[in-house]
Amino acid sequence: MGRTLVELFYDVVSPYSWLGFEVLCRYQHIWNIDLRFRPAFLGGIMQSTGNKPPAMLPKRAEYLQKDIIRMAKYYQVPLTVSEDVFQRILGKNSLGAMRFITAIDMTQPKYLEPLSREFWLRFWSQHEDISQVESILAVAEKAGLSSELTQKLLEMTSSPAVKNRLRETTEEAIKYGAFGMPAVVAHVNGKPHLFFGSDRLELLASIIGEKWLGPVPSAPSPKM
């Protein structure tokens, strides 16, 4: 049987996207899938679908704070939550970071996974800024990018090519039906199936005919 294409639409401002990202990174070596990372802009999805960040409802914000902590522990992702977590998200714009990530996708996609992870680590583990140029420089260095490449990517972030690519990816997610993130699209028998949330990966497994082994599957035993 051929491999199933699974696309992950994500933004590094989204903590649940990080959870989904890490679990799918683990399963890409276990399931018969081709995992495709699709960096997109959550703000654009929210605006164009008329959705609002869920934490704008105070009671839900209270719940989400606990939910994220529990999920991170269960998923074994080093995500922590600060007191002012939602002010930080609402006050921050991830557009620069997502353009930078888009630029790496267009030039050196092998860095896409480590670079995205470093953005999440900085914002969601270290609780530091990801919008200033100095922040992006620090993240890029941690992800192993040369300063030459980083400089080139920074220049690219203001180019129409990068801006358009990020806009197109965001529009594609919306076309699939996304209204938030993570948005996971599995292509089964030529038909796209959209899943919303890092908590829908068990259902994804069932639809693509793979086994769900929990959020932390152990590595397959080496062939004898």
Ligand SMILES: N[C@@H](CCC(=O)N[C@@H](CS)C(=O)NCC(=O)O)C(=O)O
């Ligand atoms: N239950 C989902 C929640 C995902 C979620 O709340 N994502 C946020 C961004 S971090 C979002 O886009 N929410 C839109 C909505 O809830 O309508 C999960 O476990 O992943």
